[in-house]
Amino acid sequence: MSRPDGPSGDQNAKSTSSTEPGSADGDTPDDVSSAAGRDAVSTAAEKRDARKIVTGEAKYTADYGGQFPDLAEAAVRRSDIAHGVVTDIDTSDAEAIEGVYAVLTPDSAGMPDGPYTSAGQSYPEPSPWDLRVLRRRVRYVGDPIAAVAAKDTDTARAAARAIDVTYEERPAVFDPDAAVSEDAPRIHDPDAVENVQSGADYDRNVEAHLAGEIGDVEAAFAVAAERDDRSVVETTWETPYQSHCVPEPHTTIARRDEDDRYHLVSSTQVPYHVRRQLAHLFDVPIRDVRVTKPQIGAGFGSKQSMVIEPIALALAIAADRPVKLEATRAEEFHAMRFRRPSRGRIRSVVTDDGDLQAIDMSVTTNSGAYGPHGMTAAVSVGKKPLPLYAGTPNLRLDATAVHTNLPVAGAMRGYGAPQGHFAVETHIAEIAREIGMDPIAFRRRNLIGEGDVETASAILKSGDGHGRRIRSCGIDECIERGKAAIGWDDVDQPPEDHRHRACGVALATQGSGIPGDELGAAHIKMNEDGSFILQTGAVDLGTGADTVMAQIAAEVLGARPEDILVQPSDTDVSPFDYGAYASSTTYVTGQAVRKAATEARDQLFAVVARLLDEPVDDLVAHDRAVHAESSGSSVTLEELGYASIYGDDAREQVMGEASYSTDESPPPFAAQFADVTVDERTGEFEVHELVCAVDCGAAINPDLARGQITGAMHMGYELAAGGELTFDEEGRPNVAGFRDYGMPRTADQPPLTPILVETHEPTGPFGAKSVAEVPTNAVPPALSNAIRRAVDVRITDLPITPEKVKSALDQRRESADDV
Known part of the structure; x- marks a missing residue:
């Protein structure tokens, strides 16, 4: 794996730095490797939306409904049974209710009926396409069957309740171990699923199965059976469903705008992925879909899935007016997305001296009724904690994602790692007890350290050369x-x-971030008064990402964080970004912001060099000005803002743009x-x-x-x-x-x-x-x-x-x- 040169993001750098991959033998660190000498970075700048949030002035998706006088409210009729087929849907009573604008079923004209995945993650999506917008084949209590748009929320919910659904009920299975047995009910027809994942066996309700090995695990256990100075320790574990408990429910406003394009205001973590997925699902060009992300009341991974946007858009088309769909709190607890349950076993070999010789980990996760994030989250249960002890010469991971007739699992903060660390770190404690070592001393003996190359995170990849240097x-x-x-x-x-x-x-x-599978981009431009407009496609979920982006840009430009206005994500105007997940925003998008700000700063230096007749290499930016170090001359950012745009000899818009991806x-x-x-x-x-x-x-x-x-x-x-x-x-x-x-x-x-x-x-x-x-x-x-x-x-x-x-x-x- 190539190792990129470290960025030179110091505001006092005298030349444009490169973040392209460099030598595999060493790295060039940032020009500033501590907080000393920094103005905007490594400081406790106030979270830029904090006061709006605590005063109630922040505007979330539902608050934008007031912009549309003809807004309709929506509700969803969901399955009452865990498994079966809808044989009849009678919507006549619902349609007869005054104030109902549209009632949709799987058979409604114009209703998308192709398969898709709700997983907003990369492209092609590493999840099976096994969902339909509205479903006749229901697989858990909560599956969406029909949807209503009406004059207000009460009317919409009353109409949804009035829809009469007749089922042909089928046996259901709720335990992953029971689901893979030969006599278990089959939850999915393999012929109806596209983008099938590795190791899938729908006859046994297996969504995906992957296994990988480093070294020779069986040989290590065979040696342990023959030697008195080896111990074998085995443990099991189990974790449950967990709710994201987001303060703001999933909410979307969908409409057709004045240019006959589809515009969604949505509380999503992944605006660009939602745009792409909707374009595919509704068979329209990507250019005809716009997704705007306002303030979000937390996501934690729950809004990394496209759960309600297709229903809202289908209703908006059918009702020919803007439609707002907001999940109820009860729906948040059974019909949105959750941390997936997991169970498994770990066996290990350890010497009497405390050296780990082998770890053998098997994982089974419960994907629930459908498969978003199923394969990737299942393998993450193992490959995220195992790097802690990646010096262990023999490692094996066997991961299986299984379907049951329970709610749909998705992405959640940690993405498999909390389940995996519970398994590994309780197991490590048991090993220490078994051999009579202090639990901290045992960990330290086997821990990975700076300078090591760990390959455990790439245990499922074949061949040499995979891994990361610490x-x-x-x-x-x-x-x-x-x-x-x-x-x-x-x-x-x-x-x-x-x-x-x-x-x-x-x-x-x-x-x-996800190595080799992320992209962040940024654009920044200077205003006349020395302030800047920063656009990124990154999504601030309440974490303070916008504040951090402003600090990074301000540090490069010699400005203050409050001088940097960060605009919210909008796929029509923001640069591309994969979205907020996998702990990528600061590391990936932050580098794009740093590069874009560096480009803008170089333009500033060129302007100052002309104004002061000073060499560019002698210029530094700090304290809201650009200074010539040798002569002591300086020009404020405000003076530069006016000079660059209204100057007598040369005029230019000072701006920078960049994208960043990395392995x-x-x-x-x-x-x-x-x-x-x-x-x-x-x-x-x-x-x-x-x-x-x-x-x-x-x-x-x-x-x-x-x-x-x-x-x-x-x-x-x-x-x-x-x-x-x-x-x-x-x-x-x-x-x-x-x-x-x-x-x-x-x-x-x-x-x-x-x-x-x-x-x-x-x-x-x-x-x-x-x-x-x-x-x-x-x-x-x-x-x-x-x-x-x-x-x-x-x-x-x-x-x-x-x-x-x-x-x-x-x-x-x-x-x-x-x-």
């Missing part, structure tokens, strides 16, 4: 600072004999700690504190980075000990809202302590890599490991509850009594 790694410092913050070496036991306290640890890693994906690292007291009589546990120390490279905005860590820990804690989506024996959801789900509330949330461990990633903008996902991964294993150390029982299935702890304690006592 150019920045602060995992040791993360461990040390996390240990100190949690009080690892100084745990005070409660005075009661039945209460026991301990700390648990788990490590985590992730990526920074690199530098991993951030994290050390997660949990401090827990467990009551051995009841199984109840109190989490005193969660501490997460994260190496995200250089933090462009430290406050926003800490906010990302804190929010991610909350989401990880919810998976570890909070909400769970459950279903009755007919596949009907038991959760219809936040009260049913059990997401930890303020009173339930333990103190969360984020720690930034800054390193310098030479391939990232100003040394940055990613931060958004990696802190999500390790709370569940850290909590399970803490309970194991406190009362010597292991909880292997999430969520961890007092009932499960009590049951495990009772079983341990019974086993001791039998002995």
